[in-house]
Amino acid sequence: MNANAIVQKLWRLCAVLRKDGITYQQYVTELTYLLFLKMMAERQREEGNIPEAYRWDALVKAEPMQKLRVYREALTKLGDPEGSLPRMVQAIFDNASTFIREPQNLTTLITAIDDLDWFSDERDQFGDLYEGLLQKNAEETKRGAGQYFTPRVLIDVLVRLMQPKPGEVIQDPAAGTGGFLIASDRYMRARTDDYFTLGEKEQKFQKHQAFHGMENVPGTLRLLLMNLYLHDLDSDNVDLGDTLSEKGKRLGKADLILTNPPFGPAGGAPTRDDLTVTASVSSYQLPFVEHCIRSLKVGGRAAIVVPDNVLFEDGRGKALRQMMMDWCDLHTILRLPTGIFYAQGVKTNVIFLTKGKADTGNTDEVWVYDLRAQMPKFGKTNQLTDDHFKDFVGAFGADPYGAERGEDQGEEGRWRCFTREEIAARGDNLDISWLREAEDEAEEGLSEPEDIAAAILGHLQAAMLEIEALSAVLEDGAPEAAE
Incomplete structure (x- = not known):
């Protein structure tokens, strides 16, 4: 699946979160957290920067009613300025909090992201994907x-x-x-x-x-x-x-x-x-x-x-x-x-x-x-x-x-x-x-x-x-x- 198709699919999921009172910009921010964790999992050599309890796989495997708790904990721990994580990780999760209130909405989002075909023989498409989401947000x-x-x-x-x-x-x-x-x-x-x-x-x-x-x-x-x-x-x-x-x-x-x-x-x-x-x-x-x-x-x-x-x-x-x-x-x-x-x-x-x-x-x-x-x-x-x-x-x-x-x-x-x-x-x-x-x-x-x-x-x-x-x-x- 190319970057444009992924952008369109992810953007359609915003309709689900709109029911949770989430704005377009809040949705892009939420995707930033989740896509970062997913990207780290795809680039396995870099996932060591994330504690195992807060990696993408842990989110996917958590019970539906526990996903939101694990996710909230991850946002807090990864953005802790007193922690030992790399500066870039701390900066991305600095003062992070989720706008999602309903556990099912988070499960829907995580499942959709995990089911997408991210592999590409070309240079990594994550950057193009993310820019596409930013552009969609600007248009909306x-x-x-x-x-x-x-x-x-x-x-x-x-x-x-x-x-x-x-x-x-x-x-x-x-x-x-x-x-x-x-x-x-x-x-x-x-x-x-x-x-x-x-x-x-x-x-x-x-x-x-x-x-x-x-x-x-x-x-x-x-x-x-x-x-x-x-x-x-x-x-x-x-x-x-x-x-x-x-x-x-x-x-x-x-x-x-x-x-x-x-x-x-x-x-x-x-x-x-x-x-x-x-x-x-x-x-x-x-x-x-x-x-x-x-x-x-x-x-x-x-x-x-x-x-x-x-x-x-x-x-x-x-x-x-x-x-x-x-x-x-x-x-x-x-x-x-x-x-x-x-x-x-x-x-x-x-x-x-x-x-x-x-x-x-x-x-x-x-x-x-x-x-x-x-x-x-x-x-x-x-x-x-x-x-x-x-x-x-x-x-x-x-x-x-x-x-x-x-x-x-x-x-x-x-x-x-x-x-x-x-x-x-x-x-x-x-x-x-x-x-x-x-x-x-x-x-x-x-x-x-x-x-x-x-x-x-x-x-x-x-x-x-x-x-x-x-x-x-x-x-x-x-x-x-x-x-």
Whole structure:
């Protein structure tokens, strides 16, 4: 049975647990615990990390009325920080508890998982299976899931454009469930015969040092660690913490940053002493961009998903854009379609930049691709696909640093070039559009209630961001120059 078929079968079991009052996300968390134990049993060489009383076989053999008791005990013992189990096991089961109340529901789930044919002659499919479950959860709970799940198609496009290379440090400071890190690993494996063309030292680097990340939500970190483990990636450089706090400095310098930071109110300004331009900003998006700029090595590159207000906000926002264009070559902006990030509540873009050697004059021109205007409506019934990005990929070119450009398509096209002087004449406002927006018509065509509700929520949250930005400008006065 292939991974997609297993995902569909496991997802249908969610209907059983819904009767137990379990949400989709709780179901995925529950599956994380059970699939981890099952995976350890399938990979017999690793099951020694689990005490015999709490292994998968013990759960399967327990009497139906005892299964829930054994399962609850296992969650407690495996997550005990005072225990002697490996860090990864303790982290996955940290503060774990089950949402299942009915023993029969647990028996149904365990039996279904145990009956599946997990064997494959191909590379272990557990990773693909787990990612499939995360994607199903995102599709079913779009508003909440968007906090940590970036559409796979967008991740894959950005990874292909940025071309991660073995030996590079790759960072995601808002790692979520690890989509960017795993896609980067997959991209490099495909071009190095699963790393076998590398030397022993290079292989060790890829497994233990290449990938760095931080996630601030404990429940999401659990999913992240599971996802990394199933894809045979070491998690020693992935940690729980707030990137905008002093702990964020531990992420270190990176050759490549790929990230979709959280948007909206952060509940307070950053507590790091090095984020000087956005020191007083109490939302996530601006300080995260400053973190990325400062964390890149010279010559390092980044692709960052940002909401529109990063491109037009005055005050600290303008100071951040000036810093970005001075310190980096901000060579490309991709205006993303509406409907794919309603969960964050705002229109979004991807900014592509390369860190310069000096702290001034690195951006000569910015190329903008408008994939938002005059696009079809996107929602649950119309998913974004790789084909939608084909023209942008062609215009971007084969160079990850933006050195190869397709021809400027003029006012009737989607791909245009703007000089640094033209941008300065706009007050350094990078929210550049020239095609007639079709957003109103697109939203009029939405049919799914959840898409309509998400669109309304998006407008409300976007308005809140603008109000917060105006309030910050009024409170702070003129921004200080970037240091």
